[in-house]
Amino acid sequence: MNILIVGLGLIGASLAKTLKKNTAHHVMGWNRTTSVSHRAVEDGVIDETGDLSVLIPKADITFINFYPDAIAPFIIENKDLFKENSIVTDSCGIKTKLCKELDNQDFNFYFVGAHPMAGREVSGYDNSLPTLFDNASFICTPYEYTPRYITDALVGLAQEMGFARTVVTTPEHHDEMIAFTSQIAHVLACSYVLSPLAPQHAGYSAGSYRDVSRVARINADMWTELFIANGEPLVREIDDLVSNLMKFKYAIVNKDGNQLHTLMEMGNKIKEEIG
Numbered sequence: 001m002n003i004l005i006v007g008l009g010l011i012g013a014s015l016a017k018t019l020k021k022n023t024a025h026h027v028m029g030w031n032r033t034t035s036v037s038h039r040a041v042e043d044g045v046i047d048e049t050g051d052l053s054v055l056i057p058k059a060d061i062t063f064i065n066f067y068p069d070a071i072a073p074f075i076i077e078n079k080d081l082f083k084e085n086s087i088v089t090d091s092c093g094i095k096t097k098l099c100k101e102l103d104n105q106d107f108n109f110y111f112v113g114a115h116p117m118a119g120r121e122v123s124g125y126d127n128s129l130p131t132l133f134d135n136a137s138f139i140c141t142p143y144e145y146t147p148r149y150i151t152d153a154l155v156g157l158a159q160e161m162g163f164a165r166t167v168v169t170t171p172e173h174h175d176e177m178i179a180f181t182s183q184i185a186h187v188l189a190c191s192y193v194l195s196p197l198a199p200q201h202a203g204y205s206a207g208s209y210r211d212v213s214r215v216a217r218i219n220a221d222m223w224t225e226l227f228i229a230n231g232e233p234l235v236r237e238i239d240d241l242v243s244n245l246m247k248f249k250y251a252i253v254n255k256d257g258n259q260l261h262t263l264m265e266m267g268n269k270i271k272e273e274i275g
Helices: 010-022 034-042 052-058 068-077 096-102 148-161 171-193 207-216 220-229 231-253 257-274
Strands: 002-006 026-030 061-064 087-090 113-117 137-141 165-168
Touching: 002 010, 002 052, 010 026, 010 148, 026 034, 026 052, 061 068, 061 148, 068 096, 068 220, 087 148, 096 171, 096 220, 113 148, 113 171, 137 148, 137 171, 148 165, 171 207, 171 220, 171 231, 220 231, 231 257
Parallel strands: 002 026, 002 061, 061 087, 087 113, 137 165
Antiparallel strands: 113 137
């Protein structure tokens, strides 16, 4: 099978490396900076590069790895190039806005939203890894009218690549869950290190500081698009977080040890139950 990776940054190049490591598929690649594409060929990360007008028509599955706002325009602009009945997918961290933008388009191929759940605090081709998706989840968000065999083909490829778990869900539920499992954690980490005490942490910090602050190392351009595109569920999570923080605040202000103990016991119990 011919698989095209469009965009050879952290995620795209890691997908290519994973495909080369775990499958026998022919991997093609394209990057806006052509020197990256040629380097990927030299490194054995991809088998072939060239012009999109040549690569796209050959691809049975195409992964688009751009910032969120660039994906739909790219697909629509190149819609006449994609192979008939092929699968076009993406690796974007939000799904509802993207899937709505591409719904009811006059395509002769199938768009299926996808989210390989992995990342690093660094970006770019040089930081890509063939192990980035080890123990990771691969989430698919097909339309209701997407044929089952198309979704199964994409899920099957993810399993072949070595993803530990595959999930098929709606774009809306995906975004609701990602607001909780990923986006709110980045909001919290950034808020945490905005403290005026943060620059003085050396010598006073250990595991707690490291764990809470880790994902404050963030690509602001990309995450701005992600946060705004997923605004409604993310704001709900922020409201819940602020509400819980205020419970701790008032328990401390009122020297209410019983309430403070109850809140911490509840948190501990939930964490033990859910992992």
